[in-house]
Amino acid sequence: MVKVNGKEKDIAGQNLLEYLKEAGYRPERVVVERNLEILAREDLGNITIQDEDTIEVLEFMGGG
Numbered sequence: 001m002v003k004v005n006g007k008e009k010d011i012a013g014q015n016l017l018e019y020l021k022e023a024g025y026r027p028e029r030v031v032v033e034r035n036l037e038i039l040a041r042e043d044l045g046n047i048t049i050q051d052e053d054t055i056e057v058l059e060f061m062g063g064g
Contacts, residue, residue: 003054012053017045020057031058 001008004023011019016034020027032039033056039047049055 002049002051005055005057011049012051014049015045016047016049016055019049020044023057025057025059029060031060032056033058 002011003009004011016032016039017027020030020032027041027044032044034047035054
């Protein structure tokens, strides 16, 4: 199992960029941390989610 933003998900083996898109995130508007390491946006498509990964997705929002 993989923990995404504190919730257990069965997504091991998926491409990280594809997961983000399927989950409704806009990859150009997020910062992704995987196992306490901030990932470069250009690397997201090259990463396969591994069992026991911990992923945090921070989404930028406009407003004021």
